[in-house]
Amino acid sequence: MKALFKSGPHPGLELVDRPEPEPGPGEVKIRVLATGICGTDLHLLDWDPAGAGIAQTPLVPGHEFYGEVVATGELVHDVRIGDRVSGEGHIVCGICRNCRAGRRQLCIRTRSVGVQRDGAFAEYVVIPEENVWSHTREGSTDITPELGAIFDPFGNAVHTALRFGVVGEDVLITGAGPIGLMAAAVVRHAGARYVAITDVSAERLALAERMGVDLALNVATTEIDQARAQLRLREGFDVGLEMSGHTEALPEMISVMNHGGKIALLGLPTTSIDIDWATVVTHMLTLQGIYGREMFETWNAMAAMLQTSRWLHGAISSVITDVLPATEWREGFAAAGSGTGGKVVLDWTVFG
Template sequence: MRALLKATAGPGLELAEVPEPIAGEADVTIRVLRTGICGTDLHIESWDGWASSTINPPLIPGHEFSGEVVAIGTAVRDVHVGAIVSGEGHIVCGTCRNCRAGRRQMCNRTSGLGVNRHGAFAEYVVLPESNVWVHPDGMDLDHAAIFDPLGNAVHTALKFPLVGEDVLISGAGPIGLMAAAVVRHIGARFIVVTDVSEPRLELARRVGADLGLNVSMRRVAEAQAALGMREGFDVGLEMSGQPTALPEMIDNLTHGGRVAMLGLASGPIDVDWAKVVTHMLTITGIYGREMFETWNAMSAMLQSSTDLRVALDTVITHRLPASEWEQGFSVARTATAGKVVLDWSGT
């Protein structure tokens, strides 16, 4: 089969012929139809410090995908051939304390699809049945392909109550954009999204933000004044990973404000812990998706909301055949694009 392969340690990927994956009795074999390009894939392709310390080539990367089930193992019960599916990319052990308690997203032996095992940048991918998500009839293949990052956005957004609240989102990358759309769907009052890219801020406005704020020129306090806010933001969603984002977010929260952090910091963060204590703020880390409550939530929201489906179409700014993966990776590295989806159906 054809696959994007990290053949050896070092920069680059190659579209190569590789053996088809071998499935076990509890596994599902999926013909890949669409894949999303994630920041993790960019790290692997460029072979940065994280990749060189984490990845063991040869490896097929890719963990955002949709496809059609073409074969099932003898022990598979609830997934049928022909189903349109995506997959939870975190394969957990099932026996650690958190797994046994139903907190599978906190498994300390997680194996990552496209990171620790061969992933979805290929014609076929194999996953345990327990990781396969079956979509309802009529699900858009592009939308299905980005359930992984949409799940990050939904997991982060749903951490705290949002109805009637004022929400600050730092970072207008694809996940921040999806979070803005989800927050609007849930029923927040004011939504402010910050970034330094005007094209991405325009996307934020299109998916539901009341204000897209360029923090290279303006401060978050100005956004409060422009919207007539009096006491600060109720909820902050930190999606950028920029070291300056969390301190400014804290400065603009109301007393008792809450922050969910998904962005991985690119450097040390100087937090005013005295303000965290005296203002009784809550800061919590978010990783991945809740298995599988987040999947239920995003599936239901997409089925019930035309606006949310339109927002996802807006977030997906580029759709390319898999053969043009190099262009896709180049576009995904820019600070102007939204989500990039590769089409594998013609590979």
């Protein structure tokens, strides 16, 4: 099979022939139809400290995907050959305290598809049955391969956006990358009053405006406090979603939050951040870290919202701005790393 392969601990990927994986007991083999390119994949390509610090080589990266089940191993009970599926990329141990309590997203021994084991930048991928999300079994007949390929990052957006109640609340999102854009659509769907989003990319802010945010603010030219002023908020934002990881984003967000405001943090900073802890304490702010998706309540929420809202279905689909054949993976990675567009998807059906 064709696969993007990292042969060792060094920069770069190669499109090469690799042996097809076969499912073991409790595992499912999936023919990959489409894959999304994630920020993690960019780190693995560059083999920077963020990538080298988490991955094990040799490796086939890729953890955002959609495909068709073509084989199942022994002890597989629910997934069927022919099912159209996406996959939860976090494989948990099942026996740590959190796993046993049903909090699998907090597993202390999580291994990630495409990071610590071979992933989906290939014609075939194998994952445990319990990590398969079957669109066929859930009755989701209108999920395209491209949309199915971004269920993983859509899950990040849903997990972050719905961590705190947003009905009737004023929401500030810092970072209009693909996940920030999807989060904006989710909080709008869930009943937020005003939705403001910030970024430094005019292209991404324009995409946010087309998705119906109330304010898209370029913080390269305008102070973040203008978001509160332009929306005429007397007491600040109620809920903040920090999606960028930029060193200035969280401190600026804290400065415009209402007393008792709640902030969900998904963006991963690469350096330490100075925070005005006195404001956090005296304004009684809540800061909550977010990682991945709740398994599998977030997946249920994603599927249900897309099934019941044509607007949200269209809004999330519109975040996909580039679909390229997998043979043009270099162009796809360049587009994903440009910081100006939406989600980039690779089409793996070009190999037959």
